[in-house]
Amino acid sequence: MSTIRDVAELAAVSVATVSRALQQPELVSLKTRTKVLTAVKQLGYKPNLMAVKFRSGKTRNLVVLVPTVANVFFARVISGMQQAAHDKGYSLLLCNTLADEEMEQSYARMVHTSQADGLIQLRAHNPFAALEMKAGSQLPMVNACEVLDRIACPTVLLDNRAAACAMTEHLLELGHKRIAMIKGPARSPLTRDRVAGYRDALNAAGVAFDESLLCPGDFTLQSGHKAATELLALPNPPTAMFCENDEMAIGAIQGIKQAGFSVPADISVAGFDDISFAAFADPPLTTIAQPAEEFGSTAVTLLVDLIEGRLGKAPKVILPFDLIQRASTGPAPAGRG
């Protein structure tokens, strides 16, 4: 592999001239520039970007912590990030954390060891928490999707409370009174906000909140199935189930069908995220569409702006949601609800 010195020698100029000919061609005379470019081509010279990054102190790498890349929603977010990062000349260092804090830390350390310029976290946990750091200094980090209030950093989020409220209102309007919520882990701020929105809607409609209709899941198909099965076993089962993501909703639909009920004639089911499978569920899933790719691209844009010093106060970007009404929700069955 040839170096800039090889090029300089072949072109019979100094290394500085070679560097300039490539970086700021306008500073080099046409004659010299041509000589240099000829030598570059002849040697197949490619600058060692590791040296450049080392010298400049800028890696143009971004660490991305994803709880599960296998989650369809996150996969879309990553896709959006990757596109935006590439456009800005950055690369993504991906970590599938499985919510493991050791793993998160291990990757967060890359920022401190100059392997990456910044980090995007998609989970409500500060990966730098356990690492020593100078207090007060703004860490090059963006928190997206599931946002932690305690971290003072730029965030990208949905108005989850309003979205959950809107979906609950939709179900209430269909005449449902016993609306279950298949939620995520209790400690998740995402879940907290969405449950709050759900309660907002119930309160506004004068429907009593029933703790037993709150059923925890873990965002997997299996957990949706399990939760639905449990809810149907209640003495007074719900007529609608609002799930915190589409995977759990699809799992719930299967559980309901296996218990011998029909969706939506007996039980309505709603999801969240509008993943590609939602429209292909049977029945197609009513859900909240989130601009997943935009989450990713916005997070990258904020982070790059932060890194390059173009960001003032840590902004909170709120992205819009959209209630997509499909066939999995319908009027509450007569005589119940």
Add this chain to the structure above:
Amino acid sequence: MSTIRDVAELAAVSVATVSRALQQPELVSLKTRTKVLTAVKQLGYKPNLMAVKFRSGKTRNLVVLVPTVANVFFARVISGMQQAAHDKGYSLLLCNTLADEEMEQSYARMVHTSQADGLIQLRAHNPFAALEMKAGSQLPMVNACEVLDRIACPTVLLDNRAAACAMTEHLLELGHKRIAMIKGPARSPLTRDRVAGYRDALNAAGVAFDESLLCPGDFTLQSGHKAATELLALPNPPTAMFCENDEMAIGAIQGIKQAGFSVPADISVAGFDDISFAAFADPPLTTIAQPAEEFGSTAVTLLVDLIEGRLGKAPKVILPFDLIQRASTGPAPAGRG
């Protein structure tokens, strides 16, 4: 950010001693080592790994080219890669190529510019093809999942021909005679192998091959729906549809239902990949399970072995498949098939 020189000064030793105290502690006396470690802690010193990488010429980065991260199967592959890479001390530079050759090239270039030590390609295309390179030299590249014969590099693949043959045999055993195949793009080696396996099984059973039952898709839910709809409109429609991935199979099931037919009573449907949604389709999908995570981890292991010079001849690793029989396939309807 403090450097090794700051530590050396504070500990009143040379930089070489600091480096040794951290890298080969056994070469440094206990007394000196303690002094150094105290200084390290006091300054919060973290070695600049960019400098290390530059100096050593080893980046410990691997580029991964994924056609679509939003594809559930690939998401699992990535997950497996990430785990294996982390265990070996490597990081993944992810690129969602969308099968765009410019994008692939742009990332492949990272290998030439010393930003990454190697590359994993999940698509049958040589991303280095358009870049100048010394002929004959073994490129640090591994091809997995969809494998290109023309590239002489380590590969990880399924015996797609045998798998497709097994699934076709399964359908033949159920009495089906008109078995359609919803395949991928014609130019894909994956598709070529699977179609070959499908024909193997037909030949062995003495069933004539019918070109009109080969319907191309693009691995999306939508294309499965479209293909199924078209197949049902044939004068003599199939009684079974073998799809080249689960997404298309799930799309096909929806298309079949919407056309007023039942799965599997009227039409059997089989998929490929066994993604998580397969078991939650209605009816649950008969499919070929692939060890997706193992694809990823094996690819990383091969690549790291190749990079570190532990690999002899470019091996072809063939991973096992498993036919998962669920409810979407059943006996051919009487009087037809």
Add this chain to the structure above:
DNA sequence: TTTATAAATGATATCGGTTACATCAACAGC
């Protein structure tokens, strides 16, 4: 005690670029 050997440490070149500063030539103005 002296010498040979091993262990510990220091001085410094090096990796491959970028860039501040020095140098030099050409040319304009006086």
Add this chain to the structure above:
DNA sequence: GCTGTTGATGTAACCGATATCATTTATAAA
């Protein structure tokens, strides 16, 4: 012809580690 300015190029310091080689110190053998 002399000086000042501009443009083009060269010299060498620098980024932060690692590693080679030289040197010093400690230990063992004679």
